[in-house]
């Protein structure tokens with residue numbers, strides 16, 4: 001395993017960290033972790049030098065923290081930093097910070113949390129962090145020794161990312177979505193470089209885009225086949241992230257023992273600058289090929305918003321495009337069902353046409369909305 005400096009801390013993190021959001025489960029039920037197999041995977045990772053484990057209040061419907069509390073004992077706790085997160089979206093009043101934190105300590109069977117994050121900061125919830133004075137509460141916990149270091153995970157645009165980084169001088173780290181497909185998405189490369197030069201450790205999540213980049217459709221596989229050094233699609237994705245010296249630790253949410261063993265092997269040989277110019281060129285081609293597999297040429301400019309019928313058109317196009325280009329339509333159907341409320345679904349379109357008059361790409365939005373609703377509302381096949 002390789003190790004990298006963790007921001008300003010006098011500590012080095014393993015290049016690969018274990019994200020515990022996608023542990024193996026029984027009967028397809030996310031709340032039933034296959035504990036025997038998951039323990040085997042996590043102990044193996046720690047034995048191989050992984051020293052950063054990431055969890056959060058909602059993972060596996062609350063069971064991820066409980067499971068880690070059970071298995072992380074003795075030598076499997078001492079050399080490891082455990083990160084968990086405050087579920088900002090659940091907070092209603094100031095006292096909730098303390099309430100959730102104490103519940104988490106109980107679940108984790110621990111007196112303290114090494115790394116604590118404000119979970120999933122975005123425009124929608126950053127105001128709440130300020131309004132409920134979560135910083136004052138977190139500072140008290142750090143002073144009491146209950147929280148080791150404070151960070152945040154992030155899902156929004158670069159401008160907000162910068163504002164959050166600049167807002168507080170004592171951030172130790174941040175966690176961003178970063179992979180070769182999302183180089184310029186959300187915080188993106190600009191965010192990575194900005195946080196790094198401000199002295200924050202950068203923790204990367206979704207390096208394989210939640211698994212999407214592990215299954216190359218044939219036009220992408222043809223690109224990988226041209227490479228001198230043969231690598232699996234997951235290896236291309238992980239190595240691309242590892243190739244950035246600004247990244248301290250890369251979390252992968254491994255769901256099988258084989259994935260753990262493969263990713264540890266990759267992290268053991270990767271160094272910044274491993275990629276040749278030719279490798280980087282192949283990555284650029286793969287990114288472009290994926291983009292061209294997206295059927296709706298939406299650039300997420302948001303000119304069509306707000307829609308008079310309150311349809312989040314760019315979000316719906318994104319779900320559909322992802323499903324098509326990564327050949328994961330079942331996942332897209334689930335995302336449509338889960339994230340787009342019925343009153344905002346594409347079939348609420350009144351065909352007023354305002355969006356089409358504003359769309360710089362001249363997309364026949366009304367037609368697409370009908371078609372997408374039909375495809376994404378059909379039965380999920382499991």
Ligand SMILES: NC(=O)c1ccc[n+]([C@@H]2O[C@H](COP(=O)([O-])OP(=O)(O)OC[C@H]3O[C@@H](n4cnc5c(N)ncnc54)[C@H](OP(=O)(O)O)[C@@H]3O)[C@@H](O)[C@H]2O)c1
Nearest residue numbers: 019020021153205206207208209210211214234252253255
């Ligand atoms: N704070 C936040 O807002 C937030 C959001 C997202 C994630 N996270 C954290 O970040 C962690 C990492 O994100 P992620 O889970 O999305 O990571 P990821 O590595 O991008 O995706 C994990 C998925 O990739 C596939 N995979 C991993 N290794 C593979 C390999 N060697 N070969 C083939 N497929 C492989 C598996 O998919 P299959 O299971 O389909 O095989 C696995 O479930 C999460 O587990 C979680 O701890 C935090």
